């Protein structure tokens with residue numbers, strides 16, 4: 001597909017992150033016009049320059065009121081259309097204790113975390129819906145295997161991610177009538193990501209031993225993401241796809 005004025009447009013929210021930057025790179029390589037969203041204009045500008053395709057950026061903090069509306073409106077104004085929205089924003093847990101043993105978590109932080117994960121994605125989907133309905137577009141949320149597979153120390157994160165799965169599957173059935181496809185991709189551990197650095201090498205090595213295919217990098221996740229938005233996936237919707245190297249199945 002040649003990048004041109006007719007090329008479809010992808011908005012990658014959280015485009016400066018480990019996964020988002022790789023999704024943007026893969027989409028640009030496949031001929032998409034790309035808009036990346038993040039909080040840091042300098043980082044975004046550098047990323048856009050590297051993409052080597054028609055690309056632009058939108059600065060926005062998802063914690064701000066009306067962020068979804070503002071970000072989507074600014075993105076739509078860049079190339080006059082949006083054909084795919086990928087949510088790679090990762091907002092937490094940043095405060096309090098939301099992972100770890102449930103008895104040690106801090107209940108006063110649950111609501112903020114739900115709001116900036118599950119409810120943020122719902123607000124983004126709502127703002128993007130009319131744009132995606134124009135030509136039959138695709139919405140892909142990034143969640144986590146914790147929403148699909150039970151594990152200790154993931155009760156709060158797993159619950160928020162499971163809420164996103166319920167949203168994606170229900171919306172997919174409804175939005176198909178408007179030609180919109182909706183999916184979620186669930187990584188587990190992503191090599192060379194910021195999260196991997198936070199988890200530490202010991203935990204990553206333990207996970208790597210369990211993943212028969214080897215843990216993925218963001219570059220292993222991006223092609224699936226872009227495929228779901230393309231014509232080869234025209235009849236696929238409502239799927240929650242793990243890319244985890246065989247860690248969970």
Ligand SMILES: NC(=O)c1ccc[n+]([C@@H]2O[C@H](COP(=O)([O-])OP(=O)(O)OC[C@H]3O[C@@H](n4cnc5c(N)ncnc54)[C@H](OP(=O)(O)O)[C@@H]3O)[C@@H](O)[C@H]2O)c1
Pocket residue numbers: 013014015016017018019020037038039040043060061062063087088089090091142143144145186187188189190191193194195196
């Ligand atoms: N990496 C993993 O091991 C892993 C495992 C399971 C699931 N996941 C999920 O996969 C998705 C992508 O993860 P990742 O590794 O790419 O995350 P990441 O590298 O931490 O990137 C997070 C992105 O979210 C943006 N962001 C954070 N807070 C924001 C805010 N308040 N407003 C606007 N943007 C904000 C960051 O922007 P800045 O550059 O401005 O900070 C960055 O672009 C996330 O949903 C994550 O939970 C990742």
